[in-house]
Each structure stands twice: as C-alpha cells, then as structure tokens.
Amino acid sequence: MTGFWVLDYLCLAGILTCAALVVFMNNRSGSVMALxxxxxxxxxxxxxxxxxxxxxxxxxxxxxxxxxxxxxAIGKIRTDVPDRGELGEEHASRK
Amino acid sequence: MRDLLLGVCIAELGVIAVLIIRLARGPTVSDRIIALNTMSTQGAIAVLFFAAYAGRSIYCDVALWLSSFSYLGAFVWARYLERGLL
Amino acid sequence: MILRVLYTGVWAYAVWLVITWTATAEQLIFGAVLSLLVGLALAPLGDVAAPWRVLDPRRAVALATLLVTCAVRIVRANVSLAHRILAPSRPLRSGMVVVPTTMRTDAGIGATGLVTSLIVDNQIVDVDTDRHVLQYHAVAVPEGDDQQKAEQINAPIERLLARIDRR
Amino acid sequence: MSVHGWVAAAFCAVGLFFSLTGAIGIVRMPDVYTRIQCSSKTITMGAIPFLVALAIAEGPLSTYGSRALVVGILLFIVNPAASHAVARAAYKTGVPMWSGSVVDEVQLRREDESE
Incomplete structure (x- = not known):
C-alpha cells in the first residue's frame, strides 16, 4: 500500500511545483504554460x-x-502591434 | 507483476519531475511547449500502467484523452507563436 | 463520391472497433451507423485511399520492407542520439540542412516528413512546394552536395514510399 | 515471476532507459532545435517499449492491449507532426540556433538570392 502513497505525494509535489511556477515566473506565456x-x-x-x-x-x-x-485574453488586452519581442521570446525582447 | 506496474508508474512520475526543470528554466516559449508535451505523454503512459495496476480498464480512456489533447495543445501554441490566436 | 463515403466509413469503423473493443451486437451496429455518418460528414474534404489497397501483394511487400527498415533505423538513430545526450562532451554537429525531394503530392510530402522525422537524426522544419525542397534540422550534418545529402536523409524512404504509392 | 513477467520487465527497462535519456536530453541540450529532436525521437522510442510491455503483461487481446495500440499509433503519427509545428514556429519567430551549430543553409540560400 505504500506505493500508492508514493504516487499520491509525487503527484502533489509536481502540482505544487507547477503552481509555484505560475506565481513566480516573470514571463506571461510561461505562466500560462505552467498552468x-x-x-x-x-x-x-x-x-x-x-x-x-x-x-x-x-x-x-x-x-x-x-x-x-x-x-x-492576453491577446485582447495587448494594445500595441504584436512585434517579434511581444510574441514571448525572451531572447528577442532583451536585445 | 503488480509491483512492476506500480514501479513503472512511479518512474514515469520521476521523469515528469525531471521535465519540470526545463518547464521552469526554458529561455523561450518553444522549450516550454516541448517540456509540456513530453510531460503529458509520460503522464498518459503512467495512467495506462496505473489502470493495469488497479485492474480497472475504464481508467485507460483518460490516457487516450491525455495523449491526443496534449498534441492539440502543441498545435495551438505553435499557431499562437506564428500569427496569434484570433 | 459514394466510394469515398464507403472508404472513410471503413477506416472509421476500424477505429471504432479498436477504441471500444467489445463484441456485442449493439456496439457493432451502432458503430457501423456512426462510421457511415462520419464518412458522410468527411466526404467533401478530399480523396481517401481504399482500405483493400494494402492487400495487393506487391504493395504489401513494399509496406513490410518500409516497416522493417523503420524499425531497424529507429533503434539505430535512438542509440546514437542517446550516446550524444549522455556523453560528457556532447558530440553535436547540428545545423539546418536543405535537401531536394522527389515527392510532388501533399500526402507524399507528409508521409516523407513524418517517417524521416521518426527514423533518422533529423527533424523536418519547413517545406517549399514551389522549389521542391525540404528544410531539415539535423543533429549530425551530412557532408557532400545536395544529392549526397538527400541520399543520407530522405531518398531511401522516398523510393520505398513511391513503391507503395504505385497504382 | 513467470516468463511473461520477465519479458515485460525487460521491455520496461529499455523504455525507462530511453525515457530518462530523453528527459535528460531535454534538460541538457543547448538550443531549442536539438531539444525538439530529443522529444520527437527518444520519447517515442521510450514510449513504444512501455506499450509493448503492457500488451505482454495484460495480454494483447484485452482492453489494455487495444488502448496501448491506439496510443502507440497516435504517438507515431502525431508526435513528429507536433514537433514539426513547434520547430517551424520557433524558426519563424527567429529563435537563434546554438552558437556551436555548424551550418544554416536556409540563411546561406537567402543571402545568395539577395546578392
């Protein structure tokens, strides 16, 4: 029966990690993906x-x-013309 | 036999844990898509093996949905990257 | 038109059989009706290959050759890729490669792309149907001119696919 | 364990090796395109032995066998297609290649035409 609890807690740990990523990631698309x-x-x-x-x-x-x-929703609130940097690639936006 | 099935299930979740690193770090969106896609494939296999372990074949349908819809998600993300969703 | 509905219906019925996997009369009859409806709904989309074309002996031999080649080369490509991943020095020679293709139809290009992405160290990236070239990303860039590159990436698969597609 | 079980265990070991290798590759590779290679090939190769092992352990004519067949066909067809979509999107949005990569023939051809 212990195996079942290992599975349970592994799933919970993964969910918690992803949820923390949603909050702490500084990239909008990345947050949605963690969700x-x-x-x-x-x-x-x-x-x-x-x-x-x-x-x-x-x-x-x-x-x-x-x-x-x-x-x-993110696409709707974006008012400027979507250029390469706004498409979510950090490389392009940092330059 | 049942121990083998459960062990594979746990090992797949370990592989998912490795992939979360790339989901967290990945510099571009494409990296994250790849990590997420692979995560759901491994999750589908884990669900299949858990269904065999629990002896309830109705759980298998969830694996079907997981594997097919993860690829749908990848296509949606690729389209979003290329020209936006709407 | 009627033939197209029938072909799509037969393929859909095969999918239904595999998904439900129960052999009661209700399931079978309901599946038949449902797959006919699917065939009607999908008929305007385009041509479908007839299911019994697989049974033609020469085509079956070509298909079996393709499957065996795929199996051998999948294992070989994966072992070499695993070596590339796990070796501490990461022996990568990655790059974008452009190769010519002999395929002209949509289905041919699609099948070539899928099979070559699976079985060798390449991933198809883009297609230029006007100039008949495919763009690949290769882990180990092949040497030589265009024809030699094509020989290492997609030409063997295209010959096998052409043998299957022959009428 | 019976002979069945040992064969299934061997297949599981092969699949686990390749799955773990693919995950490590996705973490360790230097740029997007090589990571896509890992996901499209090694993960497929890692999943297929697992499905074969499941079909052996539970009997190929059971419900598990049919589900494994469906998931396997889905993997074989849709996995390269999805990888292609992601790679094309990455290339179109201008994600740079690894600095150690050898050649970019598309760029070369474009320069040839512009001259």
Missing part, C-alpha cells in the same frame, strides 16, 4: 485517487481550455 502543466498533473492525480470522470473533465478544462482562454 497547463498544473491541469495535466491534476488529471493524473484524479486518476490515482479513483475518479476517472473528473479526470476527463480536468484534461479538457485544465490542460487545454483554460490556457487557451488565458491566451485569448
């Missing part, structure tokens, strides 16, 4: 806890739909 990672790991956790239906919903909502909505 998608939270959704993916959360669906694995739901399967481990024995709720496959919730895991289905979590895959669609957490890993795909929510980050896409965030991306659309």
């Amino acid at each position: 998608s990672g939270v959704g993916t790991l959360m669906s694995v956790l739901f399967v481990v806890l024995g709720a496959p239906d919730v895991a289905h919903a979590e895959v669609i909502v957490g890993a795909i739909a929510l980050p896409v909505l965030y991306l659309v």
Whole structure:
C-alpha cells in the first residue's frame, strides 16, 4: 500500500511545483504554460485517487481550455502591434 | 507483476519531475511547449500502467484523452507563436 | 463520391472497433451507423485511399520492407542520439540542412516528413512546394552536395514510399 | 515471476532507459532545435517499449492491449507532426540556433538570392 502513497505525494509535489511556477515566473506565456502543466498533473492525480470522470473533465478544462482562454485574453488586452519581442521570446525582447 | 506496474508508474512520475526543470528554466516559449508535451505523454503512459495496476480498464480512456489533447495543445501554441490566436 | 463515403466509413469503423473493443451486437451496429455518418460528414474534404489497397501483394511487400527498415533505423538513430545526450562532451554537429525531394503530392510530402522525422537524426522544419525542397534540422550534418545529402536523409524512404504509392 | 513477467520487465527497462535519456536530453541540450529532436525521437522510442510491455503483461487481446495500440499509433503519427509545428514556429519567430551549430543553409540560400 505504500506505493500508492508514493504516487499520491509525487503527484502533489509536481502540482505544487507547477503552481509555484505560475506565481513566480516573470514571463506571461510561461505562466500560462505552467498552468497547463498544473491541469495535466491534476488529471493524473484524479486518476490515482479513483475518479476517472473528473479526470476527463480536468484534461479538457485544465490542460487545454483554460490556457487557451488565458491566451485569448492576453491577446485582447495587448494594445500595441504584436512585434517579434511581444510574441514571448525572451531572447528577442532583451536585445 | 503488480509491483512492476506500480514501479513503472512511479518512474514515469520521476521523469515528469525531471521535465519540470526545463518547464521552469526554458529561455523561450518553444522549450516550454516541448517540456509540456513530453510531460503529458509520460503522464498518459503512467495512467495506462496505473489502470493495469488497479485492474480497472475504464481508467485507460483518460490516457487516450491525455495523449491526443496534449498534441492539440502543441498545435495551438505553435499557431499562437506564428500569427496569434484570433 | 459514394466510394469515398464507403472508404472513410471503413477506416472509421476500424477505429471504432479498436477504441471500444467489445463484441456485442449493439456496439457493432451502432458503430457501423456512426462510421457511415462520419464518412458522410468527411466526404467533401478530399480523396481517401481504399482500405483493400494494402492487400495487393506487391504493395504489401513494399509496406513490410518500409516497416522493417523503420524499425531497424529507429533503434539505430535512438542509440546514437542517446550516446550524444549522455556523453560528457556532447558530440553535436547540428545545423539546418536543405535537401531536394522527389515527392510532388501533399500526402507524399507528409508521409516523407513524418517517417524521416521518426527514423533518422533529423527533424523536418519547413517545406517549399514551389522549389521542391525540404528544410531539415539535423543533429549530425551530412557532408557532400545536395544529392549526397538527400541520399543520407530522405531518398531511401522516398523510393520505398513511391513503391507503395504505385497504382 | 513467470516468463511473461520477465519479458515485460525487460521491455520496461529499455523504455525507462530511453525515457530518462530523453528527459535528460531535454534538460541538457543547448538550443531549442536539438531539444525538439530529443522529444520527437527518444520519447517515442521510450514510449513504444512501455506499450509493448503492457500488451505482454495484460495480454494483447484485452482492453489494455487495444488502448496501448491506439496510443502507440497516435504517438507515431502525431508526435513528429507536433514537433514539426513547434520547430517551424520557433524558426519563424527567429529563435537563434546554438552558437556551436555548424551550418544554416536556409540563411546561406537567402543571402545568395539577395546578392
């Protein structure tokens, strides 16, 4: 039975790490992507806890739909013309 | 046999933990897409093996969704990088 | 048109069988109806290969050759890539390579790109259909002129694919 | 363990080796394009032995075998396509290549034409 708890805590640790990344990353697109990672790991956790239906919903909502909505929102509030640097590549924006 | 299945599941989560490093560090967005994509593939395999360990074949559907939708996410991100979503 | 619906329906029915994997009468009949509907819905998109074209013996031999070649070269490419990753000095000679292609149709170019991305140390990046060239990113850049490069990257696969595609 | 189990364990070991190598490569490689190579090849090669091992351990005609088949076909077809999309997006947005890379023939051709 210990193996089950190892799985459980590994999933939880991954989710916590990704959630901390969402908060502390200083790149907008990177934060959205870490949010998608939270959704993916959360669906694995739901399967481990024995709720496959919730895991289905979590895959669609957490890993795909929510980050896409965030991306659309970010695109809407961007007022300037999207040049290369604003597309999220740090290399280009630093120059 | 069951120990083997559970061990593979745990090892896959370890691989995911290695990939989170690249998700955190990656200098460009493309790096993060790659890390995320690979994470969901490994997660799908972990779910498949956990389904075999728990003996409930209904869990396998989650692996199907995970693997197919992770690639959909990669295409969405690539399109966003090239010309924006809308 | 009717043939196209039928072909798409047969492929969709195969997918249905694999996904559900239960052999009760209700499942089979419902799957047949559903795959016919899918065939009707997807018919305006374009041509479909007939499912029984695989059964032609010469084509089957070519397909088997392709599969065996793929299996051998996948393993070889992965072992060399693992060596590149794990060696402390990282022996990389990466670069963008442009090679000519003999493929002209969309399906041919797509199949070439997918197979070559899987089986050798290259990743397809872009296609120029006007000049018939493919852009690859290679971990180990091949030497020589265009023809020799193509011989190392995509020409063998294209010959095999042309043998499968022959009518 | 039976013969079955040992064969499945051997396949799992191969798959685990390649998966871990791919993850290490994604962390260790110097630029985006080489990382994409790792993800597109080594991860596929790491996933296929796992699926084969699952099909052996649970029987290829069970539900697990069919699911493994579907996931394997999906990997083989969509993984290179997604890698291609990401690589093309990275190249179009001008992500630079590693300073140690040998040649960029696209750049060379473009310069040839502009002259």
